[in-house]
Amino acid sequence: MKVTFEQLKAAFNRVLVNRGVNPQTADACAEMFARTTESGVYSHGVNRFPRFIQQLDAGDIIPDAVPERMLSLGAIEQWDAHRAIGNLTAQKMMDRATELASDHGIGLVALRNANHWMRGGSYGWQAAEKGYIGICWTNSIAVMPPWGAKECRIGTNPLIVAIPGNPITMVDMSMSMFSYGMLEVNRLAGRQLPVDGGFDDDGNLTKDPGTVEKNRRILPMGYWKGSGLSIVLDMIATLLSNGGSVAQVTEENSDEYGVSQIFIAIEVDRLIDGKTRDEKLQRIMDYITTAERADPNVAIRLPGHEFARLLEENRRNGITVDDSVWEKIQAL
Numbered sequence: 001m002k003v004t005f006e007q008l009k010a011a012f013n014r015v016l017v018n019r020g021v022n023p024q025t026a027d028a029c030a031e032m033f034a035r036t037t038e039s040g041v042y043s044h045g046v047n048r049f050p051r052f053i054q055q056l057d058a059g060d061i062i063p064d065a066v067p068e069r070m071l072s073l074g075a076i077e078q079w080d081a082h083r084a085i086g087n088l089t090a091q092k093m094m095d096r097a098t099e100l101a102s103d104h105g106i107g108l109v110a111l112r113n114a115n116h117w118m119r120g121g122s123y124g125w126q127a128a129e130k131g132y133i134g135i136c137w138t139n140s141i142a143v144m145p146p147w148g149a150k151e152c153r154i155g156t157n158p159l160i161v162a163i164p165g166n167p168i169t170m171v172d173m174s175m176s177m178f179s180y181g182m183l184e185v186n187r188l189a190g191r192q193l194p195v196d197g198g199f200d201d202d203g204n205l206t207k208d209p210g211t212v213e214k215n216r217r218i219l220p221m222g223y224w225k226g227s228g229l230s231i232v233l234d235m236i237a238t239l240l241s242n243g244g245s246v247a248q249v250t251e252e253n254s255d256e257y258g259v260s261q262i263f264i265a266i267e268v269d270r271l272i273d274g275k276t277r278d279e280k281l282q283r284i285m286d287y288i289t290t291a292e293r294a295d296p297n298v299a300i301r302l303p304g305h306e307f308a309r310l311l312e313e314n315r316r317n318g319i320t321v322d323d324s325v326w327e328k329i330q331a332l
């Protein structure tokens with residue numbers, strides 16, 4: 001089915017206000033869920049809203065909590081989220097990182113006791129829209145086996161790198177070949193994955209999203225490389241925030257809360273003049289997109305370059321929401 005941005009936001013807002021979330025917080029949170037969905041990231045927008053509400057109902061998310069700065073070292077700050085709403089806290093932390101970068105050229109905010117931030121790309125994009133390089137990542141509960149294992153001991157720990165420019169270029173990627181959200185999107189659409197996404201119960205690589213959602217033998221992106229990157233991202237987030245690691249969150253918490261996150265902003269414009277910046281970026285983009293195509297009908301594109309089109313289409317035609325997901329939200 002199709003819904004408008006306003007219908008989507010109103011549906012989210014109603015559920016939040018009915019649960020006693022103060023109207024201003026509810027409005028801002030509903031806005032972020034609706035914007036994520038409108039940008040085409042259904043996996044961590046509308047599809048993930050029922051799970052977010054489940055964690056709100058369970059008390060994992062504390063909607064009135066106010067994130068607090070614990071330590072300041074000039075360009076680096078350490079904050080405690082006190083388990084406030086994940087997307088709103090992350091937005092605030094990337095704002096803080098850009099403020100620090102405007103003073104110091106670079107800003108880094110390390111956050112502990114955080115909740116799931118949903119679409120990590122929202123915060124990289126936010127920095128890039130203001131002209132900063134935005135880099136951020138989060139750890140998670142253990143949902144992926146390290147390379148060579150059957151049992152989940154590492155996180156999907158998505159990494160986001162956003163480059164300001166026209167258009168913004170942004171990689172927003174889980175350390176698994178597919179996020180669980182994207183497995184769900186493919187399962188709901190009745191599709192097999194385009195490439196292997198994990199192992200079946202017999203240890204064979206599989207493209208079946210439902211199998212991997214169930215047995216959690218999800219494949220790290222780049223095999224051992226994604227496994228290794230997931231581990232070091234977790235270590236940095238844990239150390240700089242003095243917060244929970246994947247091991248600690250998994251072993252000590254009853255669900256995925258109390259995670260650690262890093263937000264970095266870098267000011268580009270004091271290092272290079274605007275004209276040279278644009279020419280250098282254009283050369284990179286042209287060099288890539290003019291490579292000979294493997295399939296003449298499939299254009300080569302850069303990550304993040306589709307968002308403007310997706311947003312425009314969703315605004316013009318309405319936002320597609322899976323019927324079963326919409327029913328769940330109506331029932332909340």
Ligand SMILES: NC(=O)C1=CN([C@@H]2O[C@H](COP(=O)(O)OP(=O)(O)OC[C@H]3O[C@@H](n4cnc5c(N)ncnc54)[C@H](OP(=O)(O)O)[C@@H]3O)[C@@H](O)[C@H]2O)C=CC1
Nearest residue numbers: 119120121140156158171172173174179182302303304305
């Ligand atoms: N704990 C958490 O917070 C977690 C959150 N997530 C979130 O889930 C969302 C989805 O993540 P994931 O499933 O890994 O994302 P995808 O696998 O869909 O995309 C990963 C990256 O690859 C790029 N890409 C995909 N296809 C191409 C292509 N043909 N050419 C060039 N670039 C391409 C995407 O760019 P483009 O966007 O342009 O398609 C994106 O930057 C993210 O927002 C992530 O932050 C994921 C895991 C855990």
Ligand SMILES: O=C(O)C(=O)C(=O)[C@H](O)[C@@H](O)CO
Nearest residue numbers: 140143156179180181182256
């Ligand atoms: O993978 C995802 O999608 C995601 O958003 C996650 O946070 C984790 O992988 C996990 O919480 C999914 O159960």
